Amino acid sequence: MLEGSGKRRDMKDTPPVFSAQRVRVLLPLPLAGAYDYRVPPGLDIQSGEFVTVSLNHRPMIGVVWDAAEAPEAVPVPDHRLKPVNAILPAPRMTVSLRRFIDWVAAYTLSPPGAVLRMAMGSTAALEPPTQQAGWTLAGPGSNRQPRMTPERQRVLAVMEPGRVYAGAPLAEAAGVSLGVLRGMADNGLIRPALLPHASRFSRPDPDHPGPRLLGAQAEAATQLVAKVAARRFGVTLLTGVTGSGKTEVYLDAVAEALRQGRQALVLLPEIALSAQWLERFKARFGVSPALWHSEVTPRTRRDTWRAVAEGEAPVVVGARSALFLPFPDLGLVIVDEEHETAFKQEDGVVYNARDMAVVRARLAGAACVLVSATPSLESLTNAESGRYEALDLPERHGGASLPAVETVDLRRTPPERGRFLSPPLIEAVNATLERGEQAMLFLNRRGYAPLTLCRHCGHRMRCPNCTAWLVEHRARRQLQCHHCGHTEAPPAECPECGTANSLVAVGPGVERVLEEAAALWPEARRLVMASDTLPGPAAAGMAAQQIQDREVDLIIGTQIVAKGWHFPHLTLVGVVDADLGLAGGDLRAAERTVQLLHQVAGRAGRAEAPGRVLLQSFSPEHPVMQALISGDLDAFMSEEAAIRRPGHWPPFxxxxxxxxxxxxxxxxxxxxxxxxxxxxxxxxxxxxxxxxxxxxxxxxxxxxxxxxxxxxxxxxxxxxxxxxxxxxxxxxxxxxxxxxxxxxx
Missing domain, CATH: 3.30.70.600 (Ribosomal protein S10)
Known part of the structure; x- marks a missing residue:
């Protein structure tokens, strides 16, 4: 975990002009550092400019990097240097972003060029956007006396001096054809002109009427607003029970960043979470923010990157890669669900976006807010030590109460043979559906079954590329590895012993729970929420809308249902296998399990009707289950800290x-x-x-x-x-x- 404090270096973005005839250019390649290039006569180049150069006879785009303080090698003689070919017409990369790239590279032991590649999210954005042609009034100066027709008079009546109009809208407004406009141009009444570049993003209104905050919400929002207004770095850990209004509180801080004329970045762990979040944002500010994640189209990526660099995208919500966008004046960084492991990038440059967000905020002189109902032990420890300030919202918004959490001891009341839902859970779902309320069955396992084996010889279907079992996806008639993506059709006979029809599914996935639910509640309208069934934000948004509109009675989902959703008519959550995350030797297994189950439990009873949570477990006496029943997560995390501290395990x-x-x-x-x-x-x-x-x-x-x-x-x-x-x-x-x-x- 990173320290949340440190002296801030001078952030004034006034890069020096290189007086020598050479510059260092960092290329988006996994190289050890920047390369020297010669500056052609008459070309003034500043640090941070995007330039084109050649590397091994290949054209490349790079960034002019800051001069090295202590060169490690003898510089290449001037006559052997290749020249900089051109400066690209793009905003310079800021000092704070260049320092951030160097910092991430040094901390993660990654080549700086590999980190730079993440900050060059769209090379197409380095070229200025093309402008479309339109029409403007020709103005005085012509001695010609063109014939004035009623059509031409209507066009002139619509147009204002100095303004450029697109052809089709102008013709429509005046009730004429495009041919009339061309005739007017031939006669000197109007002339061609380039339309001004239109911003893709509307500016959010910080004073747009939003929800009224009361009590602890209002107090927390006031403190966050003050931190943003101070225009200096600091980290705040915003905690609170599920449904306490943490999002509405930190959106007040976003509003203050807008009032200050600065930009704000909100990081979400799952793109699917953006659907309901965007609705809240639009209700608060009247417009939508800019989105940045892997599923946006190349054109949107180009336009967003350019808009961020030019300050025309005041608020960006995105996945972890949004940290590397070129904000010229970043005033606020928010990490929602800061405890989520989805913020860790495991491939390429390996980094934790939560920790790097703190660094990005420090280098930009921005406020940073980490948000969670179940904060990580790292962040709690930083708050206890004074590195972070802490704000807490102890009650649910609007008078809603927290759900009652109970365990179902599977040793005493097991499911029927071949089934996975226990009698107490079945009875609870029955009662919930009879009341016209919604229920959720949660199992953090995709597919139909996690293992397929031969009941004759015991052979297990294994991935040929990984140390992993193949997961059966019965709906697709596939066996799939969830690590490498390998798929194959289920064989008719055992590959080991050749026995026909001997392969059986072992254990449940959400598809198998769906099958059981269909048999138990055939009249209930069912919906599966998993990454297989909700491939992106649009699909997740449609599913959430169906649930809100009460078109769904029973939700069956994986961890995607645990985060951020607000379903006011959902009153029962049943966890099919609460012990699932506790196996293995993971240092954080208990912490992650309590966080996940507390989050999914928090989906129940978020409105007037009280909520209930049933945890099916073979170990109801486990500290994780007891913490969830009591609701005392602080005591649980204190015990986790006491276990890790003597052995100097993170965060100690x-x-x-x-x-x-x-x-x-x-x-x-x-x-x-x-x-x-x-x-x-x-x-x-x-x-x-x-x-x-x-x-x-x-x-x-x-x-x-x-x-x-x-x-x-x-x-x-x-x-x-x-x-x-x-x-x-x-x-x-x-x-x-x-x-x-x-x-x-």
Missing amino acids: GRLAALIVSSEDEREADRTARDLGLAAPGGEGVQVLGPAPAPLALLRGRHRRRLLLKTRREIAVQPILRDWLARVPVPNSVRVQVDVDPVSFL
């Missing part, structure tokens, strides 16, 4: 993982062994491994893992750099560095 110590992988298992073993032999030591430093990763085979690559563990005050990056520099790594082997890992697969 630091971790960094080295994942060694290769298509050749012997090469992976050899490199992992060499790294183990060269492992660092000393007071407060420990290396665990090498050992096979839990997913020892992933996407066809054999994986071995070493874990560096240090005390809190020890920086791991210098240790890692020295360690990696001492071990030669073959080209066939990849060593991925994961600082502050959240996954141990």
Whole structure:
């Protein structure tokens, strides 16, 4: 976890003009650093400008980087330097963003160019948008006396001096044809002109009438507004029970950023969450914000990137990659559901967007707000130590009460043989549906069944590329690996023993729960909410609307249903397998399970009708279940801290993982062994491994893992750099560095 404090460097974006005849250009490639290029005569180049250069006879776009403070190598002679070809007509990359890129690269031990690539989200946006032609009044100066017809008079009556009009709307407004406009141009009454560039995004109105905040909400909003108005860096942890109005509170802070003329960034962990969130935003500000995520079209990506860089997109809501957008004056960064592991990028540059958001805010001199009903132990520890300020909303908005949470002991009241819903849960769903209310069945497992095996020989259907079982998706008639995407049709006979019709599904997924629900409640209108069935924000928005309009009686979902949704008629949540996340050796298994189940429980009883939550469990005495029943998550997190503190486990110590992988298992073993032999030591430093990763085979690559563990005050990056520099790594082997890992697969 990152520190939330530190001295702010000068953020004035006044980059120097290079007086020497060379500049450093950082390219969006996984290279060690920037390259020197020659400045052609008469070309003044400033830091942050986007330029075109050549690399190995290939045209490239790069960014002029700041001069190195201490060059590590003898500079290339001037006569051997290649020239900068051109400066692109795009806003310069700001000082704060360049420093952020350098910071992320240094912290994650990634090549700076690989981080730069994430900040160049659309190379098409580096060219100015094309302008369309229109018409404007010709003005005085012509001695010609053109014939005036009623049609021409109507056109002149519509037009104002100095304004440019698009042809079709102008002709429609005047009730004439486009030919009349061309005739007027031939006669000197009007002339062609370029239409001004129209902003793609309407400016949100900070004073647009919004919901009235009362009590703790109003007090928290006032404090956040003051922090934004102060125009300086600080981190606030905003907590509160589910349904307490945290979103409405931090939207008041967004309004203040708009009043200050600064930009705001809101990060959401799941794109599907944006549907209802956008409705709330529009109700508060009258317009929609800019969206940034992997599913936006290339044209939207180009327009959004350019609008952000030019300050024409005042508010952006997006996934973790939105952190690297070119905000010229970022005043507020909000991380909603800050505890979510979806903020961790596991491929390429490995980083946690929650932690990097704090850094981005610090370098921009912006306020940062981390929001969660179930905050991470890292953020709670930072709040307790004074690094972060803390605000809490202890009650639900509008007088709604928290749901009652109970466990169903599956040892005493198990489901019928071959079924997965217990009698108490079935009775509760029956009662809920009879009252005309909505119920939800939650199981964090996609597909029909997580395992298919042969009942004759015991053979298990395994992915050929990963250490994972193939998940049956019966609706698609497929067996699928959820790690690499491999699919195959279910075989008619066992691949091992050849016995026909011997393969059986083991365990439930949401499709199997749906099948059972259809048999129990055939008249109920059912909806499955999972990433398989809701591929994007539009589909999620349609599903949410169906639920709100009471077109659905029974919701069956995975973790996608646990976050941020407001379904006022949902009063019962049944968790099919509450023990699911507790297995394995994950350091944060208990913390993540209590967070997920508390979030999904929070979907119940958010309006007038009281809510009820039933947790099916084989271990109702487990501390996680007891914390959910009592509602005392603070005590649970205090106990988690007490368990981790003596062993210096995060957040009371630091971790960094080295994942060694290769298509050749012997090469992976050899490199992992060499790294183990060269492992660092000393007071407060420990290396665990090498050992096979839990997913020892992933996407066809054999994986071995070493874990560096240090005390809190020890920086791991210098240790890692020295360690990696001492071990030669073959080209066939990849060593991925994961600082502050959240996954141990």
